[in-house]
Amino acid sequence: MRQFWIIVFFLTASLPSGCSILQGGKLLAPESFGLTLVAPDIYLEAGADETARDNLREAMDKAEKTIRVTYGSVNSRPIVHACITEECYEAFGGRGSVAKVYGDRILLSPRGLNWHFIAHEWSHIEMRSRLTFSACWHLPQWFDEGIAVAISEAPEHSESHWQFLVAANIPRPTREELHTFKSLRQWLDAVHRYGEDKNIERKANGEPEIRPVYSAAGHELRPWLAKVGSAGLLAFIARLNDGENFESAYR
Numbered sequence: 336m337r338q339f340w341i342i343v344f345f346l347t348a349s350l351p352s353g354c355s356i357l358q359g360g361k362l363l364a365p366e367s368f369g370l371t372l373v374a375p376d377i378y379l380e381a382g383a384d385e386t387a388r389d390n391l392r393e394a395m396d397k398a399e400k401t402i403r404v405t406y407g408s409v410n411s412r413p414i415v416h417a418c419i420t421e422e423c424y425e426a427f428g429g430r431g432s433v434a435k436v437y438g439d440r441i442l443l444s445p446r447g448l449n450w451h452f453i454a455h456e457w458s459h460i461e462m463r464s465r466l467t468f469s470a471c472w473h474l475p476q477w478f479d480e481g482i483a484v485a486i487s488e489a490p491e492h493s494e495s496h497w498q499f500l501v502a503a504n505i506p507r508p509t510r511e512e513l514h515t516f517k518s519l520r521q522w523l524d525a526v527h528r529y530g531e532d533k534n535i536e537r538k539a540n541g542e543p544e545i546r547p548v549y550s551a552a553g554h555e556l557r558p559w560l561a562k563v564g565s566a567g568l569l570a571f572i573a574r575l576n577d578g579e580n581f582e583s584a585y586r
């Protein structure tokens with residue numbers, strides 16, 4: 336079983352790009368790469384002060400509460416790896432994103448040191464922990480992301496950000512197009528195509544940051560989740576685990 340999870344970990348780590356394998360693998364030995372264990376489930380980059388550690392602890396508690404409210408209980412227990420510098424984040428294989436998940440390990444950039452991004456990545460881990468291998472394999476990436484966006488309430492992916500994109504006429508996926516982002520590869524291609532991986536450059540140029548793909552997923556899933564609630568989400572997960580196809584379970 337342990338070997339299975341090690342394989343799953345490396346497969347997951349390898350999905351974003353081939354070179355992420357070794358870098359994500361560094362999270363298996365975070366203390367060898369400048370991170371210090373500051374709580375049973377939190378590694379923090381050396382040089383961070385006590386306030387950063389306390390804030391992270393609080394953020395972790397808030398994220399856990401959010402997972403509990405959404406999923407009814409908490410099955411998973413992720414380990415958080417928090418970088419206070421971009422160099423640390425890049426060294427672990429994070430680039431252009433705010434946070435990442437590798438197996439049950441969450442990697443946070445200095446821009447993602449808050450409950451929103453912990454809850455977002457935790458939702459991916461929790462979802463995976465509740466699905467059979469087959470159901471997990473068939474779960475569309477846009478749905479997994481939409482749930483994570485909806486429950487984590489990050490201002491970066493909010494309904495008001497979506498309305499800003501609409502008002503500014505910034506290209507964004509239609510609902511039909513969103514539903515085609517089924518695999519992680521298709522999702523990441525869309526994130527790239529809509530320029531969502533260029534926000535560090537955009538910010539440096541004094542331009543507003545844009546997140547059309549993540550916001551589209553949140554825009555689609557927020558009303559769905561509000562309507563079905565926690566009980567509906569759990570029933571949906573049970574139907575997927577029983578072998579029902581995604582489209583019919585979603586409707």
Ligand SMILES: [Zn+2]
Binds near residue numbers: 455483
């Ligand atoms: Zn995500």
